[in-house]
Amino acid sequence: MTDRVDLSPELSLSRLVYGMWRIGDDKDTSPAHVQAKVEACLAQGITTMDQADIYGGYTAEAIFGGALKAAPHLRDKLEIVTKCGILVGAGRHSATRVKHYDTTAAHINASVEASLRDMGTDRIDLLLIHRPDPLMDPDETGPALDALVASGKVRAVGVSNFRPWDYALLQSSMETTLVTNQIEMSLVAPQAFTNGDLAFLQERMIPPMAWSPLGGGKLFDGSRPALIAALERIGAEQGVDASAVAVAWLLRHPARILPVLGTNSLARISAIGDAAKVVLDRQTWFELYTHAIGHEVP
């Protein structure tokens, strides 16, 4: 059973988050099956669902919304995270010629309205700007996010894939506090541990979210046999799956990382939920880190 993390006085999320990027790739996208996944999450204490307008070519929010409409009692048990700002030629944005970012107030507001409609909800618990936009005008984007929070349509705001300077720039034009940065972190992508991204968030006591905590499945593609052997050995010692150990490696960091799980498998949702049970001492954490970076630390 996973614990919870306070991102602000008003918003707490489950420590493990369920990501819906791949929800449309599942062979079964029926409301009943999506509801089964949500309930598998709830059984693990995973109450936070991560979405984005663009997932599934702007279709994933509606797939999730189908389950919420069929089982409306679920909504109040969940926190919904979604993102906006990426435009690609698909779905309702099929007229887009060049993939690009848009962090104007008009686009953010239109995207939020579409997300609310597609998910059949009156509020988004956490809205993230999906990618840093080189054309972002912080004096437009920041107040637009503040106004969304003031309206009650969005309870809190944050960012994703921002470097520290992008984060500081947007925050400098806002009244509300950005509550997280969702970045890539895993044993396949450990760069945030040393490149300043995590340190920046820790200094400000901002809990980070970690996308692709299993490297989007790359962890298990056969290219890292020594790492897999170590994960399996530790998993066997503690009675959990290797994937739960990989997620526990993120939980062990003092930054209060919230891993965002991407599996479509009901069995894996519960297996990875065991991550909270795993105990990693310092040397075992470094054993996995050594495999991740490919050499002993200097």
Ligand SMILES: NC(=O)c1ccc[n+]([C@@H]2O[C@H](COP(=O)([O-])OP(=O)(O)OC[C@H]3O[C@@H](n4cnc5c(N)ncnc54)[C@H](OP(=O)(O)O)[C@@H]3O)[C@@H](O)[C@H]2O)c1
């Ligand atoms: N903010 C961003 O820019 C950003 C970017 C990417 C992702 N995200 C978020 O992060 C979430 C998670 O990303 P992700 O899906 O890449 O996460 P992930 O948990 O690292 O990877 C999930 C993938 O790994 C596979 N997998 C899991 N365990 C496995 C195992 N033991 N053996 C083989 N394959 C295994 C899953 O397949 P099965 O389904 O068969 O289990 C699935 O395809 C997304 O849903 C999204 O919400 C955000």
